[in-house]
Each structure stands twice: as structure tokens, then as C-alpha cells.
Amino acid sequence: MNLEDLQFAQRYPFSGTARKIVAETGLNLQDVSEAVTERAQKMILASAKQQKYDPQIGNYEELLQNEVLAFPVAKILLSIIAKPELYSKFANMFSKSAFVSLQSESDETLCDIAKDLGIIIKFSGNPEEFAEIGMLQYLSADFREDFMKLANQRLEKGRIILSKNEFVRFLSQAIYKKIFSSMPADTKQIPNSLKTIANSLSKQAFSESFQAFNAKLSGNIKADAFPPCISELYAKMLSGANLSHTERFTLASFLVSAGMGTEQIIAIFKNAPNFNEKISRYQIERIAGSGNKTNYAPASCAKMKSYKLCIRNGELCGNVKHPMQFYRSRAFPRRKAQ
Numbered sequence: 001m002n003l004e005d006l007q008f009a010q011r012y013p014f015s016g017t018a019r020k021i022v023a024e025t026g027l028n029l030q031d032v033s034e035a036v037t038e039r040a041q042k043m044i045l046a047s048a049k050q051q052k053y054d055p056q057i058g059n060y061e062e063l064l065q066n067e068v069l070a071f072p073v074a075k076i077l078l079s080i081i082a083k084p085e086l087y088s089k090f091a092n093m094f095s096k097s098a099f100v101s102l103q104s105e106s107d108e109t110l111c112d113i114a115k116d117l118g119i120i121i122k123f124s125g126n127p128e129e130f131a132e133i134g135m136l137q138y139l140s141a142d143f144r145e146d147f148m149k150l151a152n153q154r155l156e157k158g159r160i161i162l163s164k165n166e167f168v169r170f171l172s173q174a175i176y177k178k179i180f181s182s183m184p185a186d187t188k189q190i191p192n193s194l195k196t197i198a199n200s201l202s203k204q205a206f207s208e209s210f211q212a213f214n215a216k217l218s219g220n221i222k223a224d225a226f227p228p229c230i231s232e233l234y235a236k237m238l239s240g241a242n243l244s245h246t247e248r249f250t251l252a253s254f255l256v257s258a259g260m261g262t263e264q265i266i267a268i269f270k271n272a273p274n275f276n277e278k279i280s281r282y283q284i285e286r287i288a289g290s291g292n293k294t295n296y297a298p299a300s301c302a303k304m305k306s307y308k309l310c311i312r313n314g315e316l317c318g319n320v321k322h323p324m325q326f327y328r329s330r331a332f333p334r335r336k337a338q
């Protein structure tokens with residue numbers, strides 16, 4: 001393997017080139033080097049904390065190779081931990097770093113990466129009408145950003161015309177899907193040494209993000225008084241799970257009603273894998289309304305049931321009719337529950 005291939009594989013550790021290097025080195029899970037497991041753990045922790053992963057290893061072949069080998073080892077460790085929200089954060093971190101690298105690749109390399117991802121595409125070479133892609137393939141990328149939705153694309157005879165920038169964005173979304181869907185891997189034959197590392201990583205990945213955030217909660221908000229339904233959504237959001245629109249709306253309207261400020265809610269929503277500050281801010285401000293009056297009241301228990309978000313805990317919830325009633329009676333026990 002040459003230096004160029006190693007550098008490419010390090011930039012795109014999901015690629016065929018990277019898989020070939022892993023196969024050539026004969027990576028054996030029973031005997032993974034400490035240097036490789038250390039890199040794998042760094043990848044996982046950086047993704048769990050939603051930090052940028054930029055190892056800056058230049059031209060050192062051994063370090064590049066360790067990075068390439070660490071990627072499948074990290075996926076194995078994540079598969080042992082078995083938390084989809086961590087798969088999503090991991091895939092998101094590599095999709096974002098690939099997005100940055102893809103922007104400076106040649107047209108030919110972009111074409112090769114597309115082929116490697118199984119994307120059937122027709123290239124024009126013109127940056128404004130760079131690629132043509134079938135509608136179904138485009139929809140499979142499942143874009144959440146409004147500007148990438150099908151309705152905002154140029155459509156000609158059933159095919160989408162993408163500029164070079166849009167195509168790079170499409171590729172990075174396809175990379176997210178490829179990495180996310182490659183987990184969980186089969187963990188039946190995994191040695192105990194990797195299981196031990198995974199257990200300790202799991203505790204770190206979760207406790208650090210929870211502690212860091214709960215330390216920021218201030219004022220009158222008492223997360224330990226949240227009802228079970230909201231606690232569940234809150235924990236899912238903090239751990240980076242991809243909540244549905246209804247779940248996000250329910251959580252945001254509850255937090256607004258509990259008195260949490262827009263900035264704090266945005267800090268929580270930043271954990272979402274596809275967080276967009278502009279859209280989130282707009283939605284939260286709409287929910288919050290102006291003055292003391294919120295525009296959208298949080299859902300009642302009956303509504304929560306119809307959304308299938310009620311996880312009533314008989315002992316805890318008792319006869320409560322509204323999640324806010326539950327919260328107020330626990331957060332401010334001397335006040336009369338409303």
C-alpha cells in the first residue's frame with residue numbers, strides 16, 4: 001500500500017480502499033494493538049461528545065494505518081455498546097469530516113467515491129449542472145434540510161440535477177447512511193478484552209454528555225422532577241438520538257412551559273444528529289411566543305397517549321392528567337399542583 005492510498009483511506013475509512021488496507025494488514029480482533037484500540041476509543045468519545053475529529057497525523061504511515069484499522073474496531077466497540085444514538089453520532093462525525101474533504105477532491109475522485117457508494121450517476125463536468133441522479137436514489141438520502149428537499153431541486157425527466165456543491169452534500173449524506181447502516185456488526189466472536197473496553201466506553205460516553213449538560217441547567221428547571229414521558233425524550237435528545245418531529249415538538253413545548261429559556265433549549269437540541277440552529281431557533285421561538293404566554297401549550301396525558309409517547313408509570317404518575325401537573329407537583333411540592 002502506498003502513502004496516497006493510506007491518506008485516502010484515512011479521509012474515507014468507509015471506502016473500498018480502506019477495506020482493502022484492513023484486509024491486507026490481516027486485522028485480527030483477537031489481537032488488536034493498543035495503539036489501534038486507543039484510536040478507536042478516541043473516535044467514539046469524540047463522536048459521542050459531538051466534537052470534531054481531526055487527528056492531524058500528516059504523512060506518518062504507521063499512524064495513518066492505525067487510523068484506518070481503528071475505524072472497523074470502533075464500529076465493533078459501538079456494536080457491543082448497542083446504542084443506536086451512538087451509531088448515529090459516529091456516522092455523523094465521519095459524514096461531516098468527509099463533507100469537508102470532498103469539497104477539495106477532483107471531479108474524478110468524486111465520481112469514484114460515488115461509484116464506491118453504489119450511486120449510479122451521470123456527470124456533466126459543469127459545476128452548475130454537475131451530476132444527474134435518479135429520483136428514487138435522491139430520495140433514499142432522506143435529507144432533512146429544507147434546501148435539499150426534493151421540492152427545492154431541479155427536476156428534469158425524472159432526474160435531479162445537482163450542482164457540484166449539492167452533489168458533495170448528497171455524497172456526505174450517503175456516507176452517513178452507509179456508516180449508520182453498517183452497525184450493529186456481528187459481535188458473537190468478540191474477545192473479552194474488547195467487551196471490557198466497550199463497557200467502560202459506554203459509561204464514559206453517556207455519563208460525560210449527561211453530566212456536562214446537567215451542570216449547565218440552572219434557574220428553576222429541575223430535570224429530576226420531569227415525568228417519565230419527558231425524562232425519556234430528554235435523555236434521548238441528550239444522548240443524540242434522532243427524535244421524530246412530534247417528539248421534538250413535545251419536548252420543546254414542555255421545556256418552554258417549564259420556564260426554560262430559548263438558549264438552553266437550543267443547547268439541548270444541539271445534540272440532535274441533524275441539528276440546524278436556524279430552524280430550531282425559529283421553531284422554539286414560535287412555541288415560546290411572546291411575553292408570559294406560550295403559543296403552543298405542552299400536550300396533555302391524553303394527547304401524549306394518542307402520540308404513543310405516554311409511558312405511564314402507575315406508581316409515579318398516579319391520576320395525573322398533564323405532564324406539567326406532574327412536574328410542578330414534584331419540582332415545587334409546596335405549591336398547589338395546577
Ligand code: SF4
Nearest residue numbers: 227229301304310317
Ligand atoms: S401519564 Fe402523563 S405524565 Fe405520566 S408518562 Fe403518561 S403522559 Fe407522561
